Amino acid sequence: MEEFRRAYCRLCKESGTEPQETVLQQLHQLPQGRLDLATQSLTVDTCRALGKLLQKESLLTELILSDCMLSEEGATLLLQGLCVNTAVRFLDLKGNNLRAAGAEALAKLLRQNKSIQSLTLEWNNLGTWDEAFATFCGALAANGALRQLDLRNNQINHKGAEELALALKSNASLQQLDLRWNHIGLLGGRALVNCLPSNRTLWKLELAGNNIPGDILRAVEQAMDHNQDRQTVFRESQARAQVLSKEVRHLREEKSKQFLDLMETIDRQREEMARSSKASAARVGQLQEALNERHSIINSLKAKLLMTEAALALSEQKAQDLGELLATTEQEQRSLVQRQAKEHRLEQQEAAERESKLLRDLSAANEKNLLLRNQVDELERKVKSQQEQLFLTKTELTNTTAELKMRAIQAEERLELEKNRSRQSLEDAEHLRFKEVEHMTRHLEDSERAMQERVQRLEAARLSLEEELSRVKAAALTERSQAEEELIKAKNQVRLEEVSAGSWRTACSTRRGESTEGLELSNKDQEKVAEVTRVRLELQEQNGRLQAELTAQEALKEKAAALERQLKVIASDHREALLDRESENASLREKLRLKEAEIARIRDEEAQRASFLQNAVLAYVQGSPLRTLSPQK
Template identity: 40%
Template sequence: MVEEFKHAYLRLSKEHGLEAQECVVNLLKSLQQSSKKEKLVLNLSTNSLTSKTCAVLGKIIAADHGFVEYKFADCMLSEDAVKGLTHGFSRNTYVRKLDLKGNNIRGPAAEALGKMLRHNKTILSLCLEWNALGMLDNAFTIFCEGVASNQTLQALDLRNNQISHDSAAELGRALKQNSSIRALDLRWNNVGLLGGRALIEMLQTNKTLTRIELAGNNIPADILTSIETALSQNQDRALITEDHKKKTSLLSKHLQHLEQEKAVQMDELMGTIDQQEELLRNTKRSSNDKIGQLQVALGERKAAFNSLASKLAMTESELALAEQKCNDYSVIITRLKHELSDSSSVHQGDIRREREDRANTEMKLLKELSEANERNISFETKVEDLERKCRQQTEQMFAFKEQTTSLQAEIKVKGSQYEERLQSERSRNKDALHEAEQIRQKEIARLKSEAEETEKVLRERIQRLELSRLQLEEELSLMKTMSMTDRLQAEENVNIARQKVKLEEESRFKALEEKLRLAQISKDELQSRHNQQQSHITELSSKNSSLTLEVETYKRRIEELSEEVNKKNMYTMQEVGKVKIDLQSVQTKLDSEKSVQKELRDKLAEADTKLSEQLMKHRELLDSKEREISHLAERLRAREGELARAREEEIQRAQILQNAVMTYVSKVPGSPSR
């Protein structure tokens, strides 16, 4: 933005045949070099600017959007220069502050300022200190008209402008129409008593002006107090209005937020209502489908009941025949039980003797096996400790374990042979079971007849329920659900009755089957055990001889393994001695390293002491330097005080010179007003 302003200034000065002033160019260059992102300020104060350069600047300012504040203080601008600048500011839409302090603005220049205030809608602060706006009443009235029409200006500085009581009255009339100015500075003018009264009248209508500076205007104290009271009322009113605006903005935001929340809630409610309607529709459809399916199922069940009724009639006759056969079989079973009891008493004595002999032999074998197992376990523990160092021994032990597993497999094979014999004997009993199954089927037929009778009773109930359903269907559609529940309850009762009948039938059949099966098994077992035990005794004697041979072989194997273990123990002891020698050498090395570390620690302690001494010296030097710095700072403060005094003296001298110039200018006759 600064580059564009600079190029435009140079271009327009060339077009008008002017030489660019160095003060303007140097200022633009400095701004271009700084080029901060803050708000830019064009400060041309205390620079003598010609009317033509001001005209060029006015044209550039009219279209500028970079500078927020312009300062033309103490530039001694002529009337044409002020007109050129005001022409540019009347079109500018970006400036916020304008400073025209100490430029002897009066007459046509004041009229140009009034016109500028009519057109400009962005300036918030206007400083016109040390000018002569109040010298000519006609020009000041035009300026006041511009102030009245402007509704954006908030601060107006009119100090030392020779404003009389008439011009103060004009300013009061203008401020009655203005509603934007918050602060007005009229210090060091000639407002007087009449001007103060005009300001009081203005404050009765203007409620936005909150601060007026009136020092050095020869206004009585009572008028000043009344003005201050009016201003305090305006301040309170401004605070109230600001609070009201803040509260209204907060309430509006809160209302908007509530409206948005309500809209969201309404959308959610509408969505939930739509979902519920869809669910109701789906439930209605599903209920209708279920009702149709249940009606179809009822028809199918009716047909099934009819078919079962015909089957029950057939099974009743079969059950009568089955009962006769059951009675015959019961007589036969009682006779067989007496025979079995006699034979069992004879065989039980033989079985006891054989069991005692078998128990003695088994105890001997178990003792020998337990001793062998204990020895094996002891050797296995030793072998497991040495497995990490000798893999060859592990392979031999695995071979030994494989042999034991093969022996166990042989035992399992022999057990499976015994099971095969048992299965062959069970097949003999299947024939007897087949006959018992026929008897069971006959009893099932009899129970089916009983079930049919219960089904007939339930059919009558179902017919009654159907009659009640037909009556209820003629009523309201809401009673359909009640009829469906009644149907489901009736079906559940039917199922419960069926399950009870089936359970009773099954319990009866199972009891009869178990009785027959136990009788036949006891008979067959007594006959087969005698033969089996004789063969088993011969097999056990052969096994005993084979196991004794295997135990002897295992003993020889264990002796060989013990010798190998002793050899390995000797080898391990030798290795342990070597490791101890290595450890002693390592310990000597560690002791030497510890001594070296102690020496290094001593050196570090000495270095720490030296560092602490150096730090103490460094701190003392720092303290001395800080004292010197504080002494120099006191000297600088004294020098700054002297400089401030010199500046104040220079400012007082400049004010005296300015007052002298102003008195000289006021004595010189002004140009005639338009």
């Protein structure tokens, strides 16, 4: 604020005038954001300098210029500076004898300034000139920032009240208007009463000391009470809407987290299945290599057998040659023939043994072939049983979906029952509150009549003591304002107690319904997640069993590949069976994917149903306060 003081001194020097010492003292003692120049006589030059400073000042929020004896020119200069100010929120111009020029300057201020929220114009003469006051009222109608306006003791007559009524019809921001101790009269009071149905923001209108009949004052008071109730209901609905929006956002975040966790688990399971399929493919490749090695061993054994047969044929040819030579050399070859016969017998015995061994191997191979056929049949039976189990899981899944739908229908029915019960309780509470309001209004009317009698006595004393007008008037004003404030406080206390009781009842009922619905929704979600995890675990177990059976079949395939040419047909059939099994596995995976998609669709439907339910609760909560006001209408 030292900069503000230096700037004031600089502007005074530029204009060739000396700065006022009283103003400098107030600027030196200036508190944060508040400039108090009350009861300081300000010159025109000082007003011009302050007006220029206020155009760019952004730290002052309160400006108090009460009882400063401002001239018309000084007030105009100050108000021109405030027209472009965006920081001042409170302006006090009490007791400055503002007249026509001041009213026009105030009208310009209200049209251009969008930051002033409280304006005090007590003890001026704005209502003396009708045209200037009409201009002021037109600017008030166009203003959208002013919340509080004090026009006490401004000589406002019934015409000025009519202009104010026209302004109040268009104004949508003014909340408090003080018109005490003017000359509004019966016509002005009627004009103000007629404008109040069009204004929904004004909740405090003071009209004491204006010679207005009691019925008009009561009508004004009823309109103000109605606007106050509307404002309280609006604030409560905004608070409830904010709380419900926070809860909805929290529920959406939790649902998104659960969905992301579920997607992560599904991705991990898919990765594990991909790794297991890669491992099984590598195992199949290894088994295929082992099968090829066995085939090469069998081919080598067959080549050895052919070589032995060729050797046997050669030995027989040699025996025939030796028989031919035996005729020529019988004696020499007799011993050789015996040796050859012995060797031949030994070779025949070995051949017989080899033949018997091959026959035994062939019978064993046939037995293994039969065993493999039995195993293939057993595997087919297992596949059929697994298909039956899959069908059972499908039926269980359909049953669970039907059960979930039934539970959702039951939840909706319970919601309707709760709505009817809460509606009945609200109607009972409204009836009780209406009786209490009637009792309090009768009590307040009695107290108001007593206060009116007291006001009449004070008016008689004021007329009889005109010599001491200022002192007695001030005392009467203070005493009357205190009495009216006590009456307003009592009314506000009663009204606040009624509103708080109604709000507590509605809040308790809505909170109870929301808690029960939230618990039911959370239980439903937990049951759905449990069902989904159980079905997924069963499908994983079935896949594990299928993988184990696939490995067993591959082992059988390895054994079957070691047999001879007769088993190739069976091996090819077995491979076809394996291909069928793989196709069945693929179909099972496709069915699993379809089931997961169906589960996701069911989850989305449940989320939509939950959102519809939440919207219904919001509509009910927002509509319930309006129903509580219906008996007053």
